[in-house]
Amino acid sequence: xxxxxxxxxxxxxxxxxxxxxxxxxxxxxxxxxxxxxxxxxxxxxxxxxxxxxxxxxxxxxxxxxxxxxxxxxxxxxxxxxxxxxxxxxxxxxxxxxxxxxxxxxxxxxxxxxxxxxxxxxxxxxxxxxxxxxxxxxxxxxxxxxxxxxxxxxxxxxxxxxxxxxxxxxxxxxxxxxxxxxxxxxxxxxxxxxxxxx
Amino acid sequence: xxxxxxxxxxxxxxxxxxxxxxxxxxxxxxxxxxxxxxxxxxxxxxxxxxxxxxxxxxxxxxxxxxxxxxxxxxxxxxxxxxxxxxxxxxxxxxxxxxxxxxxxxxxxxxxxxxxxxxxxxxxxxxxxxxxxxxxxxxxxxxxxxxxxxxxxxxxxxxxxxxxxxxxxxxxxxxxxxxxxxxxxxxxxxxxxxxxxxxxxxxxxxxxxxxxxxxxxxxxxxxxxxxxxxxxxxxxxxxxxxxxxxxxxxxxxxxxxxxxxxxxxxxxxxxxxxxxxxxxxx
Numbered sequence: 001x002x003x004x005x006x007x008x009x010x011x012x013x014x015x016x017x018x019x020x021x022x023x024x025x026x027x028x029x030x031x032x033x034x035x036x037x038x039x040x041x042x043x044x045x046x047x048x049x050x051x052x053x054x055x056x057x058x059x060x061x062x063x064x065x066x067x068x069x070x071x072x073x074x075x076x077x078x079x080x081x082x083x084x085x086x087x088x089x090x091x092x093x094x095x096x097x098x099x100x101x102x103x104x105x106x107x108x109x110x111x112x113x114x115x116x117x118x119x120x121x122x123x124x125x126x127x128x129x130x131x132x133x134x135x136x137x138x139x140x141x142x143x144x145x146x147x148x149x150x151x152x153x154x155x156x157x158x159x160x161x162x163x164x165x166x167x168x169x170x171x172x173x174x175x176x177x178x179x180x181x182x183x184x185x186x187x188x189x190x191x192x193x194x195x196x197x
Numbered sequence: 198x199x200x201x202x203x204x205x206x207x208x209x210x211x212x213x214x215x216x217x218x219x220x221x222x223x224x225x226x227x228x229x230x231x232x233x234x235x236x237x238x239x240x241x242x243x244x245x246x247x248x249x250x251x252x253x254x255x256x257x258x259x260x261x262x263x264x265x266x267x268x269x270x271x272x273x274x275x276x277x278x279x280x281x282x283x284x285x286x287x288x289x290x291x292x293x294x295x296x297x298x299x300x301x302x303x304x305x306x307x308x309x310x311x312x313x314x315x316x317x318x319x320x321x322x323x324x325x326x327x328x329x330x331x332x333x334x335x336x337x338x339x340x341x342x343x344x345x346x347x348x349x350x351x352x353x354x355x356x357x358x359x360x361x362x363x364x365x366x367x368x369x370x371x372x373x374x375x376x377x378x379x380x381x382x383x384x385x386x387x388x389x390x391x392x393x394x395x396x397x398x399x400x401x402x403x404x405x406x407x408x409x410x411x412x413x414x415x416x417x418x419x420x421x422x423x424x425x426x427x428x429x430x431x432x433x434x435x436x437x438x439x440x441x442x443x444x445x446x447x448x449x450x451x452x453x454x455x456x457x458x459x460x461x462x463x464x465x466x467x468x469x470x471x472x473x474x475x476x477x478x
Contacts, residue, residue, distance in 0.1 A: 061284070067269065
């Protein structure tokens with residue numbers, strides 16, 4: 001598994017330098033909605049890794065290596081979680097920093113951060129099996145739709161009730177996280193099944 | 198124990214079927230898997246490595262069924278080179294060392310870097326900038342650097358110039374000096390297989406045509422050029438394949454069944470394979 005992650009890290013850092021600059025900048029300097037978007041971008045990096053695997057036909061070689069299908073699948077989920085976690089940490093540090101420097105006065109909203117993480121987890125859960133099944137081209141299309149739906153959900157909640165999203169998050173962030181985790185477990189099982197065929 | 202043992206292997210893909218293939222690779226030997234493009238060589242290799250599922254038949258590798266749960270772990274002992282190398286384009290030889298060190302328990306970076314040096318491969322150059330020969334050499338270096346007991350090589354010498362092919366064949370020969378090491382080498386370049394293989398398995402349009410020791414094959418068959426009159430004197434059961442020519446017939450015959458006075462041509466393995474693949478019975 002470590003080898004697979006290392007391979008993806010090399011690929012992402014070499015091919016996506018601009019992404020790796022944009023995410024920290026968004027996390028620190030873009031206000032909270034942009035920061036949340038940085039977390040979502042982190043969650044999207046496995047899609048890019050899968051696209052590069054397809055291009056180099058790495059999957060054919062990886063299938064010959066001592067990795068189970070479960071390892072091959074889970075490494076992509078883990079990559080997404082780690083990238084998202086990295087972006088979330090940058091958001092927290094960035095937001096604390098700009099508050100300490102007096103640029104903004106508001107406290108960091110943990111609930112909004114949870115919303116971003118839950119959205120990222122949902123994105124990974126929906127998108128990854130589609131990527132494994134249909135490839136990165138079609139997967140990219142589903143990714144854009146999912147991102148648009150997640151973006152639109154904020155506005156929809158706001159239209160219904162200005163504080164509806166915060167109310168939902170206040171009710172039980174742990175509950176939302178739990179649902180996202182369950183979705184991911186189901187998603188991983190579906191992806192392993194797809195890979196096994 | 199056999200390095201590979203295949204029995205009654207069948208796999209269908211649309212209009213292609215690999216039909217009832219059986220062969221075994223003894224430990225310490227090199228087997229050439231020969232056949233035209235699309236004959237079923239790569240399918241056989243994928244089936245051996247359990248990356249595709251057979252319709253029926255059994256395969257054991259290094260004494261273990263490739264359907265057992267432990268087969269993934271056994272892949273630590275199998276070095277594989279595919280017809281294209283398939284490393285991520287942006288990785289260089291150093292990055293690949295790190296990835297493989299984290300993937301193979303027995304990864305030996307001293308061995309790896311000694312091959313990198315032997316093959317004159319640049320350490321910092323990205324994989325996409327390597328030539329075809331360099332890519333294959335890098336793949337072979339990787340396959341040899343985790344102390345494998347079995348090498349499975351799919352068209353590892355195809356598309357390489359004769360100098361590089363010769364160099365690589367020397368490496369394979371060195372590998373099998375250890376009698377616990379074995380190689381299954383698929384290729385459509387029969388001359389390469391003739392140079393180094395102990396056994397030849399010939400697959401044609403998904404069917405097994407031949408599986409024997411190379412020296413036995415070369416001793417057993419010969420090509421003869423016959424006039425129409427001479428052709429009638431050769432026992433029919435001696436003729437394996439025949440081709441009508443303007444002079445008479447060219448025929449692939451079983452040496453032991455023809456009259457010793459009949460002059461045979463110098464027959465290479467390639468001639469035997471081509472006759473079996475192209476000519477009528």
